[in-house]
Amino acid sequence: MQAVEVKITEEQQNERIDKVLSVANEEWSRSQVQQWIKDGVVLVNGQTVKGNYKVKNGDDIVVNVPEPEPLDVVAEPMDLDIYYEDSDVLVVNKPRGMVVHPAPGHTGGTLVNGLLYHCKDLSGINGVMRPGIVHRIDKDTSGLLMVAKNDMAHESLVNQLVAKTVTRRYKAIVHGVISHDTGTIDAPLARDKVDRQSMAVDENGKHAVTHFRVLERFTNYTFVECQLETGRTHQIRVHMKYIGYPLAGDPKYGPKKTLDIEGQALHAGILGFVHPRTGEYMEFEAPLPPEFKVLLEYLRRSS
Numbered sequence: 001m002q003a004v005e006v007k008i009t010e011e012q013q014n015e016r017i018d019k020v021l022s023v024a025n026e027e028w029s030r031s032q033v034q035q036w037i038k039d040g041v042v043l044v045n046g047q048t049v050k051g052n053y054k055v056k057n058g059d060d061i062v063v064n065v066p067e068p069e070p071l072d073v074v075a076e077p078m079d080l081d082i083y084y085e086d087s088d089v090l091v092v093n094k095p096r097g098m099v100v101h102p103a104p105g106h107t108g109g110t111l112v113n114g115l116l117y118h119c120k121d122l123s124g125i126n127g128v129m130r131p132g133i134v135h136r137i138d139k140d141t142s143g144l145l146m147v148a149k150n151d152m153a154h155e156s157l158v159n160q161l162v163a164k165t166v167t168r169r170y171k172a173i174v175h176g177v178i179s180h181d182t183g184t185i186d187a188p189l190a191r192d193k194v195d196r197q198s199m200a201v202d203e204n205g206k207h208a209v210t211h212f213r214v215l216e217r218f219t220n221y222t223f224v225e226c227q228l229e230t231g232r233t234h235q236i237r238v239h240m241k242y243i244g245y246p247l248a249g250d251p252k253y254g255p256k257k258t259l260d261i262e263g264q265a266l267h268a269g270i271l272g273f274v275h276p277r278t279g280e281y282m283e284f285e286a287p288l289p290p291e292f293k294v295l296l297e298y299l300r301r302s303s
Contacts, residue, residue: 002065004025006062007060007061008057010057017042017044018030018033018037020061030191039066044061073107073131078118080114084284088148088149088150089276090119090149091146091271092145093142093143094144097263101136112130112131119149124151125148125154125158132147135161138237138264140249144284145271146273152276157276160273166271166273170225170228170269171267173249175248175258177219177222178222178245183211183213184209185210185243188202188207189201189202189208189232189233189239190205201239208235210240221299234253237253237264249263249265259295261291267286268286269287271284
């Protein structure tokens, strides 16, 4: 069990403890924190509290993060597109349509199943279902992911994400013609109050910033590059919808009438980070997948 200490500042007081802790560590979901509170592993000034506890300035919070359970996810042979690998980190190009990690009731066919077969040694920080997984991309988003092969590498990569020093650039096709060449969307995100499976812009949500630039314009669509400053769930998809340019093909946030593709037109093409052991900055680029190129050619012919 790993004890993690969290200090409360004056700005945070009177906020719910589950919200404060999920903001303090991007790897902790609010639901996970709530479960830890119920399990009694979250202590405030040495005492257990309820999930609706409002923190006070100066509170000393200790989260006794449980040890990962024994792994029961099955390793499966897969033809993984690995861009880089050493004893600490691995960079893989995830295909469109593949889920990153197992979930209850869906334990097979994911990237994690393939990674376990490929290399055996993955960090255990994120527990049974997400060994080695430092960050995620959605099922229908293709592109590059960094994977930690030990806990030292995992902590280093997470710290880089928190410090916003990881380079993450995506290519996307959005509805509408964006007139300006560049822009920044700075809008906090939280779970949608009605649909808990979706995210929404919410003034009480987590800080989220997306930068974008136009690459090409078509009659009714725009090809853009988005750079993440933060990495919230569905961030690009929600942010682009928020400014009136939802992603083409997006079944959750886009219009019903869209391009005939399965899932959002989004590709995580560029990933850069500092190697946890050598301190060297490394950057990788994965080209657009064939189906994305076909879509662009169709839009060019149609414009």
